[in-house]
């Protein structure tokens with residue numbers, strides 16, 4: 001029903017316990033016979049497992065009822081119908097849950113006892129939650145002092161063994177890939193092609209909820225798995241006859257962590273790593289995205305683009321969303337920040353908001369100030385109202 005294929009040399013593999021091509025080292029992707037798709041995109045019962053016929057699992061899934069996130073119309077100063085898909089309303093508060101429900105199920109299916117990841121925070125929070133649910137041991141490597149409090153709290157509370165390294169995310173990922181190999185841990189970063197399959201359901205849900213494909217989808221980009229997965233979702237929908245056109249995939253990076261933006265501007269299909277990435281959006285503080293080649297293919301093939309936004313633009317978009325009742329963490333607001341910079345002529349646009357406001361309470365307090373404190377009496381309070 002499905003197999004793994006190298007995106008570089010095209011070789012097919014039936015062994016599921018590989019992350020990259022044993023022949024050329026290229027990234028892998030899951031290839032489906034989409035004629036098996038048995039769902040209707042009619043807006044009913046929108047949840048991730050509605051699309052099971054295009055998800056690569058054979059056993060009952062480990063689920064916390066992820067997916068089915070709202071698609072909110074928003075009012076912004078752009079001449080288009082703009083929607084925000086609020087992935088921050090998934091069980092652990094980010095889109096990673098879509099990947100983990102599939103990835104952790106696959107770990108069980110393959111008989112693995114322990115899972116591992118490197119993380120800027122959300123991957124670890126989600127992996128810890130789903131592995132707790134599945135009864136698997138979880139190991140996390142993260143950049144010391146650079147993970148938002150809410151995410152760290154989740155990984156700790158759900159029982160992961162959390163190791164903070166003196167180094168950035170890119171170093172952590174290199175180390176966890178090596179340690180997973182040595183210790184037989186199942187790696188659940190986005191280099192795992194099965195995990196990305198869960199994330200492609202964002203595309204399925206957008207079409208399910210809108211009733212058609214939008215003209216463009218703006219996606220925050222860090223390790224670049226999500227934009228690649230969403231694009232693959234649209235490709236499968238087209239191949240299966242659900243849509244005619246693929247939306248333009250528009251990746252948005254932070255100025256201080258922009259290797260894919262740089263590659264795009266230079267018309268290249270691979271990146272030069274950014275040595276010391278820095279941005280207020282710690283979730284996308286990544287200098288050597290593992291999925292860069294998949295992401296650039298998604299952008300070029302869909303006639304999209306990659307934009308960069310400043311930290312100020314990110315915070316401004318975050319506040320704009322908050323004023324419309326949509327609470328997101330900084331990285332999530334980069335998609336809207338990108339749209340606001342763009343001189344486009346789209347009719348319908350979807351911005352992906354990737355994570356919840358509560359993930360990074362320290363950043364929120366820094367940019368929104370502290371409450372006014374007064375004595376506990378009516379006249380003092382009245383003065384302020």
Ligand SMILES: Cc1ncc(COP(=O)(O)O)c(C=O)c1O
Pocket residue numbers: 094120122123190220221222223224225226227283284329331332354355
């Ligand atoms: C909140 C948030 N937004 C965006 C991203 C970037 O996604 P990707 O790494 O798939 O590009 C991440 C982490 O990966 C994240 O946690």
Ligand SMILES: N[C@@H](CCOP(=O)(O)O)C(=O)O
Pocket residue numbers: 096117118119120121122123124188189190191222223225283284
């Ligand atoms: N932002 C990510 C970084 C890791 O990305 P992944 O998709 O490869 O797991 C995180 O939340 O850790």
